[in-house]
Amino acid sequence: MGIPIPAGVFADSGSIESLPLEGEGPWVVKAQVGVGGRGKAGGIGFASSSADVADFIRKHADTSIKGHKVAGFRIESKVDFVQEVYLSFMVDAAERGIRVMLSAQGGVDIEAHAQHGNAMLSAVAAPEEAALVAAGRQLVEQLPPSLQRPLGDAVEKLARAFLQFDASLLEVNPLFVLPDGGWVAGDMKLGVDENALPRQPALEAVVRSRPAAYRESNFKLDHDFDYVQIDAHGQVGLLTTGAGLSMMLIDEMLQAGRRPYNFCDVRTGQLRGSPTRLIEVLKQFTQGPDIAVVLVNVFAGITDLGEFAQLLLDALDAVPEIKVPVVARLIGNNFAAAKQLIEQSGRPIDVELDLDEALRKAVEQAGVKA
């Protein structure tokens, strides 16, 4: 790829006694967190001695930045630069193209700069290398001559990387322009299009290698449907289908003063006669200490509810740890058969046809334990 980055090493609180420092210093110590605005939040330190480096690590280990746990530190030799530049490529959904943004005033104050006048240059191009590089070069030409050679090279390499990785965002800030006319990517943010992972094996390997950092993405890779834990102390486990309707249910649950545990979209149309997905969601619920009720919602436009009811019962048999009551809101094809099947099972499952009524019952059950 040929994108130059500062020389550096990874360290954590365990390596304080024997820091793997390179060079004579000074160094920059960067807390490793997956969130922007890290510098402003105090996550980057400058150190002129190994004692300073150890100090910074000691102070920031086991802390969080903007709600993200610090996963370690990268120690880099401080870069000697003449200018900090901002350069990014991102999908612009409204313009249906790739937006290139460039500012000669990069660094931690980029947002303030961007809000004050026209420091940020911007253009939209088609998602093809030639078009993207041309658009980027046109922006570079508006900057002082001394910046044009390094930034022209950066535009070319980063545009290629953006396309090669099916990125939704590739942001370099700061991009250091060096005294010798070269450049170094001081920090970089890469946004990945999950839908493209099947043709991006290298990126998929990164996602899989860090299950704690990319929890939802790994769940989707493993199980082929969406599941997001929302509130570790949630009271209502949601076993639902449809992204928009599930989102709406979460909103309405919160409006009614109850805490939903999760979001999910099991996609009943893709169950193919197997309870696997339902079992997977119920297993997640066993991790929720405050779950007092499970709310099932299926609007069956095409799915046969009789078949679904059997899968639900099979799934509940497979996860006997789930002992809380279940409110099952089912509507659509073959409702009568589903209702009969569930009632004959003798399980504490309340079958409902009306969504508001099911919500009310779930809210009531959640309140019993709360």
Next chain:
Amino acid sequence: MSAFQLDPNTKVLVQGATGRMGSRHTELMKRYGTHIVGGIAGASGRREGSDTPLFGNCREAVEATGATASVTLVPPMGVLSAVSEALDAGIKLIVSPSEGVPVRDALKAYAMVKERGAFWIGPSTPGLAIPRRMKLGFIPDVSLTPGPLGVMSKSGTLSYETCFRLASRGIGQSAWIGVGGDPVKGLRFAELLPFFQQDVQTRAVLVLGEIGGTEEEELAAEMERLAFDKPVFVLLAGASAPEGVTMGHAGALIQGGRGTIQSKTSALRKAGAEVFTSIGSLVEGVASRDV
């Protein structure tokens, strides 16, 4: 480019008309009254209980049938080439239900569609329908009933539920178009507004939106630009979604403070729309206006 229109007599092809899902949905669309005139075999090629004539490719199918629309029932990685094949054959309206299409493929597909002066609906959509006349995709029959509402939606299930409840109150739809839950797509909310303005059957517009992106804000701007004078009812999902977390729909993502429920609500209200954050309150709101 001519304006977007819907003709219930449109002749429709199904790309991916074989296999379990392809055969089933082809049959369901046909039974609903859609003029399905032919199919292109999917990967498996197996025919299951359908008498729809099969063709080797879109060009042969269009030459034999005069089809002008197509539904691409193909895997997500196959959508770009299916759209390209349909456009090469002269198809002018393409509906792509597939979920999981890479953004880059959607950008490329859109560029081709635009160049040919065609229209693209989706991806990640249940499709579109004119109640009792035609259905391109799989909007459930139980939610479809003729009436005054022009519906456009980012979400399948939320629109099924909402329209089902409205229908049970006697309020149906003039036309129903799922724009889909992906960020990069074919027709967007704002681009459909002129169609609903022209359409005499449409007496009010129902929008099922959600957090993320700028489509709702664009819609508000277009309402003002057109001086849109039919009532517009909007239900917004995802008010409680945390920033930076995607809930199922790739497009439903708040980033850097953009795409929030507050931004959408204030823009839409300023443009004269009624905005709701629960299904029940929206249903009551629409029913009380006597559209």
